[in-house]
Amino acid sequence: MPLSLLLLLADAILILHVLFVAFVVLGLFAVYAGYFLNWQWVRNRIFRIVHLCAIGYVVVQAWLGVVCPLTTWEMALRAEVGAGTYSGSFIQHWLHSLLYLTLPEWVFVVVYTLFGSLVLASWLVVKPHKRVR
Numbered sequence: 001m002p003l004s005l006l007l008l009l010a011d012a013i014l015i016l017h018v019l020f021v022a023f024v025v026l027g028l029f030a031v032y033a034g035y036f037l038n039w040q041w042v043r044n045r046i047f048r049i050v051h052l053c054a055i056g057y058v059v060v061q062a063w064l065g066v067v068c069p070l071t072t073w074e075m076a077l078r079a080e081v082g083a084g085t086y087s088g089s090f091i092q093h094w095l096h097s098l099l100y101l102t103l104p105e106w107v108f109v110v111v112y113t114l115f116g117s118l119v120l121a122s123w124l125v126v127k128p129h130k131r132v133r
Contacts, residue, residue: 032125
């Protein structure tokens with residue numbers, strides 16, 4: 001496979017990863033904002049289940065000490081073409097790059113768990129619509 005195609009694939013995975021993170025973070029803000037602004041779409045059951053599963057996946061990975069597969073695949077592709085890579089998780093890398101912040105792994109586990117708890121709490125505060133038959 002041409003090196004430029006591998007690099008393009010790595011960039012596509014990075015974009016997918018950014019979109020996943022944006023969905024998880026902005027999704028929670030949208031749910032709570034939607035509660036106050038009376039947006040009915042934030043009560044959509046499928047949206048809420050997908051959102052809860054997404055953050056649940058992140059929390060389980062953090063507790064198990066597993067690096068996200070998207071990070072692993074992106075780094076493997078970048079290493080294949082000789083491009084720069086980073087170690088650790090996607091979030092750790094970008095927090096370090098953007099904020100010059102280096103924290104122990106347990107801090108990220110706590111943050112992910114607290115964020116996941118907020119998403120779970122949103123099911124009680126902003127109840128999804130009941131299933132219609």
